[in-house]
Amino acid sequence: MQIAVVGTGYVGLVTGVCLSEIGHDVTCVDIDEKKVESMRQGLSPIYEPGLDELMKANIDRGRLHFTTNHKEAFAGAKAIYIAVGTPQREDGQADLRFVEQVAIDIANNIENDVVVVTKSTVPVGTNERVQSIVREHLKEDYKVHSVSNPEFLREGSAVKDTFEGDRIVIGSNNEEAAALLEEINRPFGIEIFKTDIRSAEMIKYASNAFLATKISFINEIANLCEKLEADVEDVAAGMGLDDRIGSKFLKAGIGYGGSCFPKDTSALVQIASYVQHDFNLLKSVIQVNGEQQRMLVTKAKQRFGTLEGKRVAMLGLAFKPNTDDMREAASITLAHELVKEGATVVAYDPIAADNAKKLLPSETLYVESPEEAITGADFAMIVTEWDQVKALTFNDYIEKMNEPIIFDGRNCYSLDQAAQYPVEYYSVGRKNITNQN
Numbered sequence: 001m002q003i004a005v006v007g008t009g010y011v012g013l014v015t016g017v018c019l020s021e022i023g024h025d026v027t028c029v030d031i032d033e034k035k036v037e038s039m040r041q042g043l044s045p046i047y048e049p050g051l052d053e054l055m056k057a058n059i060d061r062g063r064l065h066f067t068t069n070h071k072e073a074f075a076g077a078k079a080i081y082i083a084v085g086t087p088q089r090e091d092g093q094a095d096l097r098f099v100e101q102v103a104i105d106i107a108n109n110i111e112n113d114v115v116v117v118t119k120s121t122v123p124v125g126t127n128e129r130v131q132s133i134v135r136e137h138l139k140e141d142y143k144v145h146s147v148s149n150p151e152f153l154r155e156g157s158a159v160k161d162t163f164e165g166d167r168i169v170i171g172s173n174n175e176e177a178a179a180l181l182e183e184i185n186r187p188f189g190i191e192i193f194k195t196d197i198r199s200a201e202m203i204k205y206a207s208n209a210f211l212a213t214k215i216s217f218i219n220e221i222a223n224l225c226e227k228l229e230a231d232v233e234d235v236a237a238g239m240g241l242d243d244r245i246g247s248k249f250l251k252a253g254i255g256y257g258g259s260c261f262p263k264d265t266s267a268l269v270q271i272a273s274y275v276q277h278d279f280n281l282l283k284s285v286i287q288v289n290g291e292q293q294r295m296l297v298t299k300a301k302q303r304f305g306t307l308e309g310k311r312v313a314m315l316g317l318a319f320k321p322n323t324d325d326m327r328e329a330a331s332i333t334l335a336h337e338l339v340k341e342g343a344t345v346v347a348y349d350p351i352a353a354d355n356a357k358k359l360l361p362s363e364t365l366y367v368e369s370p371e372e373a374i375t376g377a378d379f380a381m382i383v384t385e386w387d388q389v390k391a392l393t394f395n396d397y398i399e400k401m402n403e404p405i406i407f408d409g410r411n412c413y414s415l416d417q418a419a420q421y422p423v424e425y426y427s428v429g430r431k432n433i434t435n436q437n
Ligand SMILES: NC(=O)c1ccc[n+]([C@@H]2O[C@H](COP(=O)([O-])OP(=O)(O)OC[C@H]3O[C@@H](n4cnc5c(N)ncnc54)[C@H](O)[C@@H]3O)[C@@H](O)[C@H]2O)c1
Pocket: 006, 007, 008, 009, 010, 011, 012, 029, 030, 031, 032, 035, 083, 084, 085, 086, 098, 101, 102, 105, 119, 120, 121, 122, 151, 152, 153, 154, 155, 259, 260
């Protein structure tokens, strides 16, 4: 089937590429000329494992095209996917400017009936609004129906998640439009859950808010474990054995970051407030996360008193491994706090360093390897659990650092391991190892 995808970020590009892989003829349109030029040559502008290969294969098969021209992209398309950003506004609401602009672009450029599919994460009621905007601006009487098809992929495993997702949610108030979406998605072989438009929009926010809640919950338990001398890794493992709880998303750490959880939890608090609902639980989840993101600096200050003049190795910058995305990464908060305290930050990230340069303090120094980062450092902070970071051994820290003092925000090492070395090792929700003489 002929499909157009508007927006080629993490969601749009992965969606476009995967839809072409299952046999559809896909044209992706973006307003960013540089991105389109690079994608035409088979080069993905984002780092996402497996994406480049699929992109090249489907361009070669003639099933995947890129353009900056909306009319060209929409010509003959039966479905137009909206996958543009819905960033957080200053007041916490979702900014719908890009989505609304696409609705106008659709009205101005289609030349046949279409189903408009919203993949972007949008507040309840937005799909209806998109449909009305398109209909208002249409110059000819084409049939346009909206379908909410929220996206659940994770960055770093986006391609895998698209082919092996747990469900595909189709929210529609029109049977024909829902049937078209089912037909498009059937080759994925993933369970399809059909509902009305508003419930589909809510499923997306509720899912992200629930996962964020799980993370803040286990982080609070971790903070308690530290005070009560229990071990959060064992606590999470023991909890996770209960099927009703499940073991996933119970990894204590430095809080959630990324382009979705922070903005979507804030947006849901705002959505609730429109209907005079005070979402206290979610407000606490957000507050706990803010404190957790600063936790490594808090611990370092407790250890040293002052951080003035300290050289800090910051190991990992991205909000999680396998992505170059720096949006809402804890490293941003941590680096700014450290610089404010008078420390020098020496940062390492295998992929995200270029993106980090725009967000971290200008004083930050960047190095090419974790070994270089720890050389001569007064303490190390593990921020992202990249394999390259986990490959450092305690002997590396002992040999290369001024003093082997490690604040591990991701519990990369076992306590048994740490206990065998003359190091100071502070992790999350576990007892401190202070073996230095
Ligand atoms: N990133 C994720 O992991 C993820 C996962 C699930 C859902 N989502 C949601 O999907 C949406 C997109 O997120 P993203 O991270 O892919 O965004 P992104 O910011 O990476 O990409 C958006 C793209 O849209 C383009 N664009 C903006 N206006 C346009 C227009 N009028 N016409 C054509 N292109 C236009 C931009 O140039 C950009 O390339 C958001 O609502 C997000 O919440 C994201």
